[in-house]
Amino acid sequence: MSSETEEKRAKAQPNGCERAFIQHNKIKWFWAPAFFGFWLLLYVTISIPACHRLPRPLTIQDEAKHPDQFIAERAENNLRDLVSLGPRVVGSRTNEMAALKLLSEKTHKIKSGTANEIEVDVQVASGSYVHWSMVNMYQSIQNIVVKVSPRGTNSTTWLLVNSHYDSVPAGPGAGDDASMVATMMEVLRVLVNSEKPLKNPVVFLFNGAEENPLQASHAFITQHKWAKYCKALINLDSCGNGGREILFQSGPNHPWLMKNYRRAIKHPYASTMGEEMFQNNMIPSDTDFRIFRDHGAVPGLDMAYTYNGYVYHTRHDKAEIFPRGSLQHTGDNLLALVREIANSPELEDSSKYAEGHTIYFDVMGWFLVFYTETEGVIFNVIVSLTAIGICGFAFKLMSVSSGIKLEKILKRVLHTFFVNLLSVLVSAILPVLLGLFMDAVHLPMSWFSNSWLILGLYFTTFFFGFAIVPAMYFHWTKFDKLPIGQRVQILLHSHCLLLAILTLILTICGVRSVFVLTLSCLFYTVGLIINIATKLHSKDVAWVIPHIVCLIPPFVFFAYFSHGFFTTFIPMFGRFGENLNPDLAVAIFSVAVGFLCCGFILPVLQLFNKSKTIICGLLGITLICFIIALTPAGFPYRPETNVQRFAVLHAKRTFHDADNKIRRQESGYFIMPQDRRTYTVKNDVINMTLAQRIGDDCEKEINCGLPLYNQRWHKTRKNSLWIPASEPVLGDDLPTVKVISKKELSATKIRYDMSLTGPNHMAVFVQPLNGAFITNWSFHQAPLRLRFDPPYFVYFSWGVNGDPLKFWIELEKPNGNLNSSSLELGLGGHWTHHKDMLTPDFKKFLDSFPKYTDATPWPASFESWIY
Ligand SMILES: [Zn+2]
Numbered sequence: 001m002s003s004e005t006e007e008k009r010a011k012a013q014p015n016g017c018e019r020a021f022i023q024h025n026k027i028k029w030f031w032a033p034a035f036f037g038f039w040l041l042l043y044v045t046i047s048i049p050a051c052h053r054l055p056r057p058l059t060i061q062d063e064a065k066h067p068d069q070f071i072a073e074r075a076e077n078n079l080r081d082l083v084s085l086g087p088r089v090v091g092s093r094t095n096e097m098a099a100l101k102l103l104s105e106k107t108h109k110i111k112s113g114t115a116n117e118i119e120v121d122v123q124v125a126s127g128s129y130v131h132w133s134m135v136n137m138y139q140s141i142q143n144i145v146v147k148v149s150p151r152g153t154n155s156t157t158w159l160l161v162n163s164h165y166d167s168v169p170a171g172p173g174a175g176d177d178a179s180m181v182a183t184m185m186e187v188l189r190v191l192v193n194s195e196k197p198l199k200n201p202v203v204f205l206f207n208g209a210e211e212n213p214l215q216a217s218h219a220f221i222t223q224h225k226w227a228k229y230c231k232a233l234i235n236l237d238s239c240g241n242g243g244r245e246i247l248f249q250s251g252p253n254h255p256w257l258m259k260n261y262r263r264a265i266k267h268p269y270a271s272t273m274g275e276e277m278f279q280n281n282m283i284p285s286d287t288d289f290r291i292f293r294d295h296g297a298v299p300g301l302d303m304a305y306t307y308n309g310y311v312y313h314t315r316h317d318k319a320e321i322f323p324r325g326s327l328q329h330t331g332d333n334l335l336a337l338v339r340e341i342a343n344s345p346e347l348e349d350s351s352k353y354a355e356g357h358t359i360y361f362d363v364m365g366w367f368l369v370f371y372t373e374t375e376g377v378i379f380n381v382i383v384s385l386t387a388i389g390i391c392g393f394a395f396k397l398m399s400v401s402s403g404i405k406l407e408k409i410l411k412r413v414l415h416t417f418f419v420n421l422l423s424v425l426v427s428a429i430l431p432v433l434l435g436l437f438m439d440a441v442h443l444p445m446s447w448f449s450n451s452w453l454i455l456g457l458y459f460t461t462f463f464f465g466f467a468i469v470p471a472m473y474f475h476w477t478k479f480d481k482l483p484i485g486q487r488v489q490i491l492l493h494s495h496c497l498l499l500a501i502l503t504l505i506l507t508i509c510g511v512r513s514v515f516v517l518t519l520s521c522l523f524y525t526v527g528l529i530i531n532i533a534t535k536l537h538s539k540d541v542a543w544v545i546p547h548i549v550c551l552i553p554p555f556v557f558f559a560y561f562s563h564g565f566f567t568t569f570i571p572m573f574g575r576f577g578e579n580l581n582p583d584l585a586v587a588i589f590s591v592a593v594g595f596l597c598c599g600f601i602l603p604v605l606q607l608f609n610k611s612k613t614i615i616c617g618l619l620g621i622t623l624i625c626f627i628i629a630l631t632p633a634g635f636p637y638r639p640e641t642n643v644q645r646f647a648v649l650h651a652k653r654t655f656h657d658a659d660n661k662i663r664r665q666e667s668g669y670f671i672m673p674q675d676r677r678t679y680t681v682k683n684d685v686i687n688m689t690l691a692q693r694i695g696d697d698c699e700k701e702i703n704c705g706l707p708l709y710n711q712r713w714h715k716t717r718k719n720s721l722w723i724p725a726s727e728p729v730l731g732d733d734l735p736t737v738k739v740i741s742k743k744e745l746s747a748t749k750i751r752y753d754m755s756l757t758g759p760n761h762m763a764v765f766v767q768p769l770n771g772a773f774i775t776n777w778s779f780h781q782a783p784l785r786l787r788f789d790p791p792y793f794v795y796f797s798w799g800v801n802g803d804p805l806k807f808w809i810e811l812e813k814p815n816g817n818l819n820s821s822s823l824e825l826g827l828g829g830h831w832t833h834h835k836d837m838l839t840p841d842f843k844k845f846l847d848s849f850p851k852y853t854d855a856t857p858w859p860a861s862f863e864s865w866i867y
Pocket residue numbers: 164176177210237238
């Protein structure tokens with residue numbers, strides 16, 4: 001060691017006060033719990049409350065003091081009225097008559113005011129569109145369409161606001177989507193009664209068939225007389241019950257909408273990351289937003305509740321648990337937003353303002369940050385280049401202050417960079433291995449109810465992996481001339497360099513969500529600049545203070561952001577299906593979130609005495625949490641609140657041969673696994689041990705011989721379970737195809753004219769036989785034009801009017817053998833709201849499901865016919 005360096009080392013020794021805190025240039029080990037506690041405290045006291053903060057709901061008594069404002073109590077009354085009708089399934093009397101009547105009456109009670117007029121229209125429509133590989137065909141579904149316009153207007157640019165009043169058969173649909181319907185109704189009332197005239201009209205679409213899926217929005221945007229005037233959209237849906245509504249999709253390509261959102265919104269909650277995930281199909285849901293965009297080219301804002309997704313699409317999605325504060329939150333926002341957009345000059349010629357994507361996110365629900373994609377690219381590049389530059393400068397200063405040649409410092413940087421890279425790798429692999437292990441030992445989803453177990457299982461494993469590698473490196477090179485405080489700084493700078501490089505790469509790849517890395521780099525660099533400016537960087541430990549202070553804002557923000565993310569996703573693992581290992585996904589999420597929140601925090605652990613012991617102590621926490629996962633606390637489900645989902649069809653399957661004789665007939669319960677732990681019920685549910693995979697039938701029968709009408713089920717249908725049982729009671733409205741006529745059009749061409757009758761939810765599978773292929777038909781043309789693989793799937797449902805569906809199919813038979821059969825039809829029928837149709841055996845079967853489950857029963861039929 002040169003004498004000059006020794007002198008500098010001597011200068012860097014701590015003074016009396018610091019000595020109590022540090023020992024041998026390291027922080028005393030017993031400060032470690034305080035260090036962890038500090039960050040945990042920030043998370044628990046700032047980030048989590050910000051995630052769940054709701055405004056004070058206004059009551060009818062408050063109305064006089066708050067004219068022209070959204071009154072949550074009124075919205076709540078709307079909500080209770082609608083939900084009290086029960087499940088509102090398309091085609092049921094509840095949906096087509098009771099709900100329609102209730103909402104029409106409510107709109108008719110709102111009388112035109114002095115400034116704005118109201119006009120109500122009921123749309124009954126039929127049509128079809130292609131959804132994934134399915135033809136989605138509807139007959140006589142209904143919409144209630146309400147227009148509010150300023151008196152005497154001739155404006156032709158209107159704003160559209162959409163939410164749906166229908167629900168799934170499983171439950172009363174309070175969160176999804178009666179809450180939004182109720183909010184829209186109250187906003188409508190305030191607008192019509194307001195003294196302030198709107199500049200442009202607003203259309204409120206009370207949508208009667210969304211769960212079906214997305215039929216009514218298609219009917220409106222392709223057929224309604226007002227559709228062509230709608231130039232922008234606000235879509236309101238839900239995959240939860242309560243909480244704050246998040247703006248998770250905007251545009252596409254209309255930044256002016258985000259400008260309006262920022263200006264108007266009272267309680268911002270928005271995320272670009274949600275938009276990217278949604279548009280990359282990472283979320284098992286779809287909203288009307290897509291229909292308006294694809295079939296009407298209407299740009300808009302897509303908002304939804306995501307909190308408490310446990311009850312979504314179950315019988316527990318009740319009005320009683322829906323918080324009034326959530327209604328106020330959404331109502332305040334929607335009212336302000338409708339006024340802002342309806343009055344904005346951009347609405348009048350929105351195409352002029354279609355200019356690229358935007359990046360947006362809210363900060364703790366306090367305010368919204370928003371910039372265009374181009375500004376984002378500039379921001380990312382400037383921040384990452386500056387970060388790289390400042391780190392380089394810091395290395396130079398380190399060389400000067402330590403008296404070690406820059407060359408040698410840079411050699412250490414290179415080593416440390418690879419050590420950091422290795423630690424990133426190890427910290428990513430360990431949680432993944434744990435995720436695979438938890439699944440292998442039949443303990444997946446232990447965190448489903450007690451989500452803090454994720455912190456104890458996956459985050460601690462991540463922390464361990466990320467910290468142990470550098471700890472070993474520092475241990476093996478402990479005789480380095482450079483003091484540990486400086487070496488830890490090199491580690492942090494290396495991490496910053498890694499993030500900066502990643503930011504540049506992902507920016508080039510066009511990933512908008514990369515802004516999170518940019519923010520990470522930005523705050524780290526600010527801390528570094530402060531350290532350089534105050535010369536604290538050359539101290540052994542003192543630099544930690546500015547470093548930590550600058551990490552607080554990004555930590556609190558990322559923790560808030562991640563908490564919202566986890567709250568949204570954890571319940572979704574209850575319906576991602578059986579093929580996804582949920583623990584693996586949660587492990588990967590934890591790694592990503594861990595890097596974001598703690599990437600610059602964890603290296604500080606290296607400054608503690610006994611750092612390796614502290615780091616290994618984290619694994620102790622993992623072990624304790626693993627043991628908890630083995631106990632009832634780690635059992636995923638809870639009755640009422642965190643249920644396990646089952647869809648159970650009581651089905652009769654009948655297969656006919658070419659002579660119309662029955663060649664196979666059987667009845668049974670058909671279960672589609674909704675999550676990874678279907679086996680948990682096998683000891684409770686009657687005959688569950690007899691359950692067989694349907695797999696083999698998929699080779700033998702059309703559509704595996706299953707009456708599925710939900711497209712989402714088709715991907716995993718081979719895994720579904722079949723338990724032989726007694727016959728279901730089916731309606732006398734069994735799906736029936738009648739051949740009206742069969743004509744030979746030429747020596748090789750044949751045409752069938754047919755008609756279909758049956759219950760309001762049917763599936764038709766069409767399979768050409770004996771070398772025939774379909775040349776034309778009366779269904780949607782896309783499957784033929786795009787050459788989908790047969791069997792073709794036509795989903796058909798009807799609302800108020802169950803008249804027969806007439807259709808025709810033309811087939812070409814190149815071999816000219818028109819006498820052999822040329823067509824097989826598979827007909828699936830569902831009785832989605834006939835609770836009285838359940839047989840005693842089926843009821844017994846359903847009752848055998850444990851209390852923590854939510855099983856939706858449907859009588860169903862499947863028949864195959866050859867023509
Ligand atoms: Zn919905």
